[in-house]
Amino acid sequence: xxxxQRLDAVFYALSDRRRRMLLAELAAGPKSxxxxxxxxxxxxxxxxxxxxxxxxxxxxYKTRQQRQLYCHLHFDVWREVANYIGMHAxxxxxxxxxxxxxxxxxxxx
Amino acid sequence: xxxxQRLDAVFYALSDRRRRMLLAELAAGPKSxxxxxxxxxxxxxxxxxxxxxxxxxxxxYKTRQQRQLYCHLHFDVWREVANYIGMHAxxxxxxxxxxxxxxxxxxxx
DNA sequence: TGAGCATTTTCCATATTAGGAAACCATTTA
DNA sequence: TAAATGGTTTCCTAATATGGAAAATGCTCA
Numbered sequence: 001x002x003x004x005q006r007l008d009a010v011f012y013a014l015s016d017r018r019r020r021m022l023l024a025e026l027a028a029g030p031k032s033x034x035x036x037x038x039x040x041x042x043x044x045x046x047x048x049x050x051x052x053x054x055x056x057x058x059x060x061y062k063t064r065q066q067r068q069l070y071c072h073l074h075f076d077v078w079r080e081v082a083n084y085i086g087m088h089a090x091x092x093x094x095x096x097x098x099x100x101x102x103x104x105x106x107x108x109x
Numbered sequence: 110x111x112x113x114q115r116l117d118a119v120f121y122a123l124s125d126r127r128r129r130m131l132l133a134e135l136a137a138g139p140k141s142x143x144x145x146x147x148x149x150x151x152x153x154x155x156x157x158x159x160x161x162x163x164x165x166x167x168x169x170y171k172t173r174q175q176r177q178l179y180c181h182l183h184f185d186v187w188r189e190v191a192n193y194i195g196m197h198a199x200x201x202x203x204x205x206x207x208x209x210x211x212x213x214x215x216x217x218x
Numbered sequence: 219t220g221a222g223c224a225t226t227t228t229c230c231a232t233a234t235t236a237g238g239a240a241a242c243c244a245t246t247t248a
Numbered sequence: 249t250a251a252a253t254g255g256t257t258t259c260c261t262a263a264t265a266t267g268g269a270a271a272a273t274g275c276t277c278a
Binding site: 152175 | 236237238239240244245246
């Protein structure tokens with residue numbers, strides 16, 4: 001996939017609150033599709049589709065454990081997003097150190 | 110607007126390549142709606158709608174100069190996005206400093 | 219091999235989005 | 249005030265996204 005299209009997919013995937021909730025669940029550790037569906041109170045079919053979208057955007061990946069498919073955050077893609085955000089932060093006059101510090105600090109808690 | 114909805118709007122706005130191109134144009138400085146439309150080769154009606162979407166997401170704001178409406182990046186919203194990204198970077202095991210450095214470095218070029 | 223669980227895919231109905239053209243509105247200038 | 253410029257909104261059409269139910273698939277175990 002071309003870079004611009006990847007970014008389209010990533011941002012589009014992030015534009016839905018429930019998909020962000022799925023990611024938040026995964027931030028605590030891998031979960032199966034069924035567990036995720038239950039966690040965000042979606043029927044399994046809908047959840048599966050949202051999860052497929054996150055997977056297509058390469059925000060997550062799946063591994064099989066017996067009958068269940070476990071979803072994991074695919075951290076590398078955040079770099080791409082951070083890159084985009086960073087490029088704009090470049091023009092964020094005089095706030096660059098502040099931004100880096102902010103992210104560091106947010107990550108530290 | 111509720112925070113989650115703002116984030117929906119921001120990410121949705123960022124999910125279109127041409128809208129990102131509009132933002133990139135604005136990164137170089139304010140431009141009128143007409144100038145932006147020309148820069149990204151869109152008809153003015155379509156451009157106006159995309160620009161309205163960026164404005165609704167508070168990624169940009171407009172000021173009037175005579176007959177023209179100038180669009181400006183609204184930098185503050187990047188903080189919100191950075192916050193979201195940062196929250197996830199938190200789980201980006203062992204790569205936190207790397208991320209901060211990366212953003213700093215990207216911004217520095 | 220058959221039964222059953224976990225998930226995906228298909229199908230269908232509904233809803234939302236995007237683009238172009240034309241009408242419309244606001245501001246400036248003759 | 250009329251005309252022109254810069255943008256926005258409306259209207260219509262085509263395309264796409266979403267949800268639920270049911271059928272289909274993949275894997276595991278008896």
